[in-house]
Amino acid sequence: MRRLPCSADPCxxxxxxxxxxxxxxxxxxxxxxxxxxxxxxxxxxxxxxxxVYSGRLSDARLQIxxxxxxxxxxxxxxxxRSAAAADARSTAASxxxxxxxxxxxxxxxxxxxxxxxxxxxxxxxCTVGLHDLALLQVPGTTTLTAQFASPVDVxxxxxxxxxxxxxxxxxxxxxxxxx
Numbered sequence: 001m002r003r004l005p006c007s008a009d010p011c012x013x014x015x016x017x018x019x020x021x022x023x024x025x026x027x028x029x030x031x032x033x034x035x036x037x038x039x040x041x042x043x044x045x046x047x048x049x050x051x052v053y054s055g056r057l058s059d060a061r062l063q064i065x066x067x068x069x070x071x072x073x074x075x076x077x078x079x080x081r082s083a084a085a086a087d088a089r090s091t092a093a094s095x096x097x098x099x100x101x102x103x104x105x106x107x108x109x110x111x112x113x114x115x116x117x118x119x120x121x122x123x124x125x126c127t128v129g130l131h132d133l134a135l136l137q138v139p140g141t142t143t144l145t146a147q148f149a150s151p152v153d154v155x156x157x158x159x160x161x162x163x164x165x166x167x168x169x170x171x172x173x174x175x176x177x178x179x
Contacts, residue, residue: 049136056133057142060101064126064146067095072122072150075110084120085110092124102132104141117154123147 071088078084089108096103103126112120125145130138 049134053134060126060128060133061144061146063096063099063101064124064144065148066099067092067101068122068124068146068148069150070095071108071124072120072148075122076114076120076150076152079114081110081114084114088122092122096126101126101128103127104129112149114152116152116156118152119149120152121147121149 071092074091075084075088078087085108088110089106092108093103093106096106105125105127107123107125109123109125110120111122112118114120123145124147125143127141127143130140130142133142
């Protein structure tokens with residue numbers, strides 16, 4: 001029989017004294033912190049990885065939104081539909097490249113007219129590899145899309161600048177001249 005700290009006598013066979021039960025419970029719990037830690041650490045690492053992945057995905061979405069806004073504004077500054085589409089695509093690609101977003105496929109769609117006062121709508125779609133977002137070799141891709149509408153300036157000049165305006169002003173005098 002072994003002696004436990006509950007009394008000077010050995011524990012009775014039934015093991016009903018409170019001190020004996022506490023001593024047995026304390027004895028059985030040794031090393032359980034290590035097991036709990038070994039089981040908890042991978043779960044914490046997985047949660048941390050998920051937070052990093054979610055943050056990078058959110059950042060990529062914000063960069064796509066920003067590229068769409070800038071592409072729409074660039075398209076409204078052009079005079080022809082083909083130039084607007086080309087400028088919108090190059091602007092979106094440049095903004096995403098500078099932000100560190102690598103698109104496997106980039107699609108930029110421009111809709112609307114370039115008449116003064118009208119609205120130009122741009123949609124950007126970017127397929128991003130998950131391994132770029134997760135910092136791990138995760139297979140697969142996700143497609144991020146954004147749309148933005150930008151107004152064409154109402155008071156923008158015509159194709160020949162202000163040559164078509166009706167007002168004819170005399171040339172500016174230079175400072176210090178007598179005439």
